[in-house]
Amino acid sequence: MATGRQNINFTDTGYQAINGPNTSGRVAQYRWVSVSGDTGGTLEISINPRQADTGDGWLLVTRGLEPQARGSFNAGDTGIASHVAGDRVRAVKSGATGAGRLYVWLED
Numbered sequence: 001m002a003t004g005r006q007n008i009n010f011t012d013t014g015y016q017a018i019n020g021p022n023t024s025g026r027v028a029q030y031r032w033v034s035v036s037g038d039t040g041g042t043l044e045i046s047i048n049p050r051q052a053d054t055g056d057g058w059l060l061v062t063r064g065l066e067p068q069a070r071g072s073f074n075a076g077d078t079g080i081a082s083h084v085a086g087d088r089v090r091a092v093k094s095g096a097t098g099a100g101r102l103y104v105w106l107e108d
Helices: none
Strands: 004-010 016-036 042-048 058-064 070-072 084-094 099-107
Touching: 004 016, 004 084, 016 042, 042 099, 084 099
Parallel strands: none
Antiparallel strands: 004 099, 016 070, 016 084, 016 099, 042 058, 042 084
16 A cells, blocks of 8 residues: 655656655555656656765666556565665656656555
């Protein structure tokens, strides 16, 4: 059962990368909602232990942007069965000219 949610708003066109706040829990689900423009780009979601994009984190998912792209993670997916503490969800939108919202749900 998801116990927290992060909202990441992409308002710029083209490439945009956003680091969320410190978080704890396990990334359980995500959902992309396109609000305007083209949806032909790519979305990447990763976990990063540092504020800057230093390459210290790990990529959770890369997928093409569709109007209602969504997904969930099971306990064995990409090694994220363990909880994260003090890390940040990082989302990158590239190749799309539109804007949208990314919702990321976390479990304790």
